[in-house]
Amino acid sequence: MSLKVSNILTTEEKEIISSTAFIHTMEKIFDPISVPIILVDKDTRVIMINKIFADFLGYPKEEIVGKKVLEVDEYSRFPYVLKNKKSEIAWKHKFKNGKTAIVHRIPVLDENNEVLYGFGLLLFQDVKEFKDIIEKNKLLEHALSHAKKQLQKINGAKYSWEHILGNSVGISEAILMGKRASKTKSTVLLLGESGTGKELFAHAIHHSSNRKHERFIKINCSAIPADLLESELFGYEEGAFTGAKKDGKIGKFELANGGSIFLDEIGDMPLSMQSKLLRVLQEKEIERVGGSHTIPLDVRVIAATNKNLDDMVKEGSFREDLFYRLNVMCIKIPPLRERVQDIEPLTIKLLQKLSDELGVYIKQVSSEAMAHLLNYDWPGNVRELENVLERAMNLADDDTIHTSHLPYNLLKNIEKAMNYKGQSLREIVEHTEKEVIMKCLEDTNFNKAKVASLLKISRSSLYDKIEKYKLE
Structure with a gap:
């Protein structure tokens, strides 16, 4: 009876044969690869290294295999990696021959968490190569960032919700409505007095919609003569009229x-x-002027006006059917006189913006001047506030705007201003805060959770203010 060879081999001999076959297989796989690779056993003895790595170290493969890794490279960290059983990924390493590279060192563990092998790989054979790639990547990122900014300029949407300031009830509700509208395809109608920020809302709605990477086109219907408006909106064909391109x-x-x-x-x-x-x-x-065929469109329309369209419909100067077609998502933007509590934060933000633009750095507004700003009706709204601040900044002698820097029309309403005579800015602001909170409580039927949400403050802060101003 004959015995199979495997039956008369010792366990140690079987492991040697198995290990030799494994190493031979690894050499066949990794030797043709152009990435330097090394494999060491649990005692850090080199059991496999591909030719490109051996050439990098400056030795024939035959002289490296079988030696401990520290005999080949005295600066190797493989003993430390195998001892601690923790990988080192993308480490900068200087070899004995003076060359520097980016390397990986990875311990290979068995099911009992014991070390079997150590696997090494050179990610970059030269740190300069690594630095060049990093620099190229930075250049690509910069180019991509620049391209995005240029695309945004072309598309036209320059403002987002962060550019619309204010915590008053009216502006908070308008922003909430605008954010909801941006998630739909519906037509939006923005209503508000001149200078309230209707264009900012239009930008922000487009910017936060799923069309934000597409074009945002603006046109002022009152700035274009009636006989040119059709060709401006819908375009024209060659020879459509005298002077056509x-x-x-x-x-x-x-x-x-x-x-x-x-x-x-x-x-x-x-x-x-x-x-x-x-x-x-x-x-x-649409159909171009002078054209004979229609062009299908997928355009989201955002319209705005400072006029009362209801009255215009009754007068017959605005089509009722168009009004209903536009009035799908209607957003009313409150005038500045209805959001007094927003004047101070708006002033601070506008001072920062104007300081950057004008190179005239103003830090603050005196309490007396702020009282006049709070007492004024602002018929021109935020646009007028910005103009007043720009004028004051150009007249200021130091970093503070004083009453003397404000225009006469803000100061002539002395009767209303006298109501605050002798009061500090803090007292004026507290009086305004009390009125705003009381109005919110009345509007919400004293729903404190809703009031806190509208004013963007915590419930505990609201309760403190209600107790402070005795509003229960």
Whole structure:
């Protein structure tokens, strides 16, 4: 009877044969690879190294295999890695021959967490190569960032919700409505007095929508003559009228295809154009002036006006059907006189902005001057506030705006200003805060959770203020 060879081998001999076969297989796999690779046993003896790594170290493979790794490279950290059983990834290492590289050292463990092998790899054979790649990556990131900024400039949406300041109830509700509107495809109608920030809202709605990477086209309906508005909005074909460009012209709606179009001062649009805009909103297609075919569109319309469209509809100067088509998501932006508590934070932010633009660095507004700002009605709203501050900054002698730097129209309302005579700025602000909280409580039927949410303060802070001002 014959015995198989495997049956008469000792366990140690079997392990040697198995290990030799494993190493032979590893050499076949890794030797042709152009990445330097090394394998050591649990005693840090080199059992496999591919040719490119041996050449990097400056020895023939035959002289390296079988030696302990410290005999080949006295600076090797493999003994430390195998002892601690922790990998070292992307370490900078200087070899005995003076070369520097980025390396990986990885312990290979069995199911009992005991070391079997140590696996090493050179990620970069030269630190300079590594630095070059890092620099190229930085250049690519910079180029990508620049391209994104340029694309944003082309698209036109420059402002986001962070640019709209204020915690008053009216502006908070408008922002909340705007954020909800941005998540839809519906037409948005922005209503508010001149200077309240309707264009900022239009930018922010587009910027936070799923169209933010597409174009945001703006057009002021009151700034373009009635006879040119149609060709400006819808474009024209070659020869459509005397003076038309040879190849025709693309209109604003086509430019905005896939994105959003902001129709500012929609209340000033002529009746003849209103009917054509209504067709675009209903059919989602346009026809160029002088054209013979329709062009399908996917455009989100955001319209704005400082006029009372309800009254205009009754008067017959604005089409009722267009009004209802536009008035899907209606956002009313409150005037500055209805959000007194926002004047101080707005002033601080505008001072920072104007300081950067003008190079005139003003840090603060005196309490007397702030009292006048709080008492003024602001018919021109935030735009007027910015103009007043810019004027005051140009007149200021130091880093503070005083009453003498404010225009006469802010100071002439002396009767109202006298109500605050002898009061500190803190007392004036507290009086305003009390009035705002009381109005919110009344508007919400004393729902404190809702009031805290509207004012963006904690419930505990609201309770403290209610107790302080005795509003129960």
